[in-house]
Amino acid sequence: MALLNTSFFNPKTRQILFHHHLHQVKPLNSVQFPQFPNTHLSNHLRNPSLRCFSQKQSQPTQKSLKEEEEDLGKEVEKNEFERLFSNLNQATLKHEPGSLSSSIFLVAGTTWLGGGLITDAPFKLKIGAGILAIPAVTQESGFLASAVACIGCWVATGLLIAEVNVNTMCELGSGGVSLVSMAKRTVGSVGVQVACWSYIFIHYALLVAYIARSSDILTNYLGIPLWESAALFSLAFGGLCYFGSQRFIGAVNGLLVLGIITAFTALVVVASADLHLDALLKANFEAVPSSIPVIALAYVYHNVVPVLCTNLEGDLSKVRTAVVVGTAIPLLLFLVWNGVILGTFTNLDSDVGKILDPLQELRSSNGVVGPIVDTFSIFAIGTSYIGFVLGLADFLADLLKLPAGQSKPLPYLITLLPPLVLALLDPEIFFKALDFAGTYGVLVLFGILPAAMSWSDRYLTSPELPKVPQQVPGGKVTLSLVMGGAAWVISSEILKTFNHS
Secondary structure, X not given: OOEEEXXXXXXXXXXXXXXEEEXXXXXXXXXXXOOOOOOOOOOOOOOOOEEOOOOOOOOOOOOOHHHHHHHHHHHHHHOOOOOOEEEEOOOOOOEOOOOXXXXXXXXXXXXXXXXXXXXXXXXXXXXXXXXXXXXXXXXXXXXXXXXXXXXXXXXXXXXXXXXXXXXXXXXXXXXXXOHHHHHHHHOHHHHHHHHHHHHHHHHHHHHHXXXXXXXXXXXXHHOOOHHHHHHHHHHHXXXXXXXXXXXHHHHHHHHXXXXXXXXXXHHHHHXXXXXXXXXXXXXXXXXXXXXXXXXXXXXXXXXXXXXXXXXXXXXXXXXXHHHHHHHHHHHHHHHHHHHHXXXXXXXXXXXXXXXXXXXXXXXXXXXXHHHHHHHHHHHHHHHHHHHHHHHHHHHHHHHOOOOOOOOOOHHHHHHHHHHHHHHHHOHHHHHHHHHHHHHHHHHHHHHHHHHHHHHHHHHHOOOOOOOOOOOOOOHHHHHHXXXXXXXXXXXXXHHHHHHHO
């Protein structure tokens, strides 16, 4: 087997990428990517025969070419990869790998808020309450049934995105690829159009919502105009995303998550004073489908998975840990909060056809709840805003072929300015759109599409191309269940809409 080790510095992503020109390729389910130092620059980036492979660097000796090839072949068999490329500081050219703990906090922080974007009448949109508002739509199904639905929506599609993302980085020879490149490679131009428009709409709409809600809270406590509050929030957190290093952003995210957990603990203590454990046994599975769009929206962390893959240098073991642990934290807190609310306010669904707001009920029962909820909300908005800005900036840079990096502000300007302007003009225009996004956009973008991309990547591309190990077990059965489940919920919601009209 002849193998040529090559590496190059990618100025767009500030990475050293490692590639190998193979005359004989072995599938990657038995090997993993290596940890290599930079050796020399290469112009083989666009060579279609470049594939990721495993090789351990060795000191040069006087061995013959045949002996060297034999040694390399043995090392390929026994060495597992740690990373696919190196993240470099553009100024110092020092290796700055992403932190696993920071990645976990990024996932956890991004996951907090989606479920707070509830527009179901008759109660008003709850932006910023995040998981705190979900019991409003799970009260009819009950604790047990909603817990099953929440666990079912938990983690699988995020791991599918990670799997396809790393495979795409290998094939394209790029250290940072977004959903655009993934969709183009796996599901073609139609998939790209669906991914692009759904992604852009959902992210801009949510960023508008976050800015609008945060400005309300800041204005209430600081006594400054709404436009100043919105600008202050956007500058503070947008500046953090643009100027901050991976580790600094991770540290800030960690502090915000700790603040969220502290506020959450205080709320649980206050709310559980009159908990009825027998009320937790209620289970109405027929009511579950109507709550799944909101629950799915509560787990929108998928936009940061490509960012994780880049920050963690293609190390799928770390990416998997970050996704599983990062989403397990909100999952656990959601189950606790849902149980506390549904077990305390047992009359939430006492009136047929009437949906009550559990947060409003809790506020009216105890005056200390309001400030705690606002504290939770502003911390949760901050963590989610960071994740969405990083994800959207990376997406737009890839989509529009814009230069990325701290010295290239254009992707961040396109990400930060439109939501700020729209939030200042009239954020109400997005409220109905957000309901539509939760029901259809999220289920298509982060339900059907990841499974479809993974199906194409696993079973429709050339079997000779090297692939990373499958991150979600079950093969075609699991992928069919994910796509079928999301399509079934979308269809049921469409039928319900027509029936009501």
